[in-house]
């Protein structure tokens with residue numbers, strides 16, 4: 001799993017067209033979303049993650065918690081983003097992984113939004129620009145190598 005973590009004044013999105021034949025079903029209210037003072041986590045779930053999705057979820061949550069504590073926010077925006085890897089996991093696996101990351105972060109006490117999966121989306125992002133505002137992390141199941 002590849003993550004680009006941007007500490008932001010805000011992140012907002014608006015759903016546009018379907019990018020998959022069967023995108024995640026969403027309600028009207030999920031067509032737009034915005035969070036302020038947020039750690040935006042743009043995430044590509046990778047083929048290698050399919051060997052142990054549950055472990056990758058835990059590793060990703062640990063990384064997100066670490067960065068969130070460094071930038072002092074408890075708000076996280078999980079954003080599916082298929083552009084950080086050339087070896088993407090199947091959509092059905094990727095969606096489950098991202099749903100689980102959202103669920104586990106909430107269990108850890110974070111305020112979390114997750115952008116809808118399987119769509120083209122317009123988005124606006126205001127990066128804070130401090131030294132820790134732009135970070136990337138890669139997590140893979142144990143025993144796998146980062147390509």
Ligand SMILES: C[C@@H](O)[C@H](N)C(=O)N[C@H]1[C@@H](O)[C@H](n2cnc3c(N)ncnc32)O[C@@H]1CO
Pocket residue numbers: 019020043044045046080081082083088089090091094116117118119120121
């Ligand atoms: C397109 C661009 O504007 C938008 N931002 C987009 O990326 N849409 C992606 C993700 O929401 C999701 N998706 C599919 N596979 C994956 C995966 N392995 N990991 C993460 N997301 C995935 O399906 C869409 C098409 O790949």
